[in-house]
Amino acid sequence: MDQQHLTQPELTEHHLLELKEFALLHARGQGMAPGKAARILSGISNDRRGDPESWAATWTRAGRAAAVRGRHLEACAHFALARFPYHGDPVRAAAGRLGVESFDTWRRDRDIERLDIPFQDGRVACWTTGLHPARRRPLLIVMGGIVSVKEQWAPLLPLLGRLGFAAVVTEFPGVGENTLTYRPDSWELLPHLLDQLADRANVADTSLLTLSFSGSLALHAASEDARIRRILTVGAPVGAFFTDTDWRPRIPRITVETLCRLTGAADHDALWSALPEHAIGADRLRQVRVPVRYVASSRDEIIPAAERGLLAALPDLRVKTFDDVHGSPGHLGAMRRWLFSQLLLSRLTGRRH
Secondary structure, eight states: OOOGOOOOOHHHHHHHHHHHHHHHHHHHHOOHHHHHHHHHHHTOOOOOOOOBBBHHHHOOOOOOOOHHOOOHHHHHHHHHHHHHHOSHHHHHHHHHHHHHHHHHHHHHHOOOOOEEEEEEEEEEEEEEEESSSSOEEEEEEOOOOOSOOOOGTGGGGGHHHHOEEEEEEETTTTSTOOOOOOOOTTTGGHHHHHHHHHTTTTEEEEEEEEEEEHHHHHHHHHOTTEEEEEEESSSSSSSSEEEEETGGGGOOOHHHHHHHHHTSSSSHHHHHHHHHGGGGOHHHHHTOOOOOOEEEEOOEEEEEEHHHHTTTTSSSSSEEEEEESOOGGHEEEEEEEEHHHHHHHHHHHTTOO
């Protein structure tokens, strides 16, 4: 059924079904057992503010229970889902703050530091490891998509440090603690981060692990900034998502509403009018003369298949396709192994055109 023709009760039910479907991807990505996530989801009957069986209230209770048991990283994962897909109401905003606090508690006996950087109209928060002025390691920046907070990916930091990187995990504009607005020039955040980190990391050898929509920022940035040496991304929009009017009715409503929130668009029509400015043309893609390693999902419900044709303009591209939906949630282990093997191989061989 076309989302534009749903009645209000049907729309509400459809919204909850979408929430539950997308939440499973993020629950798995944070190491939550599918059975446990399913049990929590079974107790959620609505997304009404203040209802004890609502989305945000149920996940928040689970997060508080984990925190009481001293399981702070587990609590953080629950709070991240409580604020999903964005902190658009007081309960979700509170859950977002609790998630940051839980992660902050977990990281204190680990080599993870916090960094806050002003930029454009706001502030960007990061979790970091391996930054040191006397031992400037190659830099790796990790950025999630339009619904994932940095705390979902920050547990990777100890591993990235052991692999020899100075690593920074941060958020897409408008997500979590990133207070920026998502604009056509948002890609400038990445070179700005490199400027800010130049005295503590070898930014001339920068790798970007940028997931979903942040992959689009990475491609823009790499076409302008020679310090970026390689890009690894999953399901990044390039041009067709932003410009294909026939694809728009198929985009999940949660994705559309989240983009409205991040861009500040007043409604869907305003969003559709603004999005084409974010598209990356073939001429710009040809300027990305670094290895790009791209994970595609054959049944992606967000990113149109036409993007893969546009990616062919990249001089050094490898694509790994999984038979899955957006983000390949059923292949997380295989996807991560491929991405990290490509990252290390690219660094070892020094492939760069």
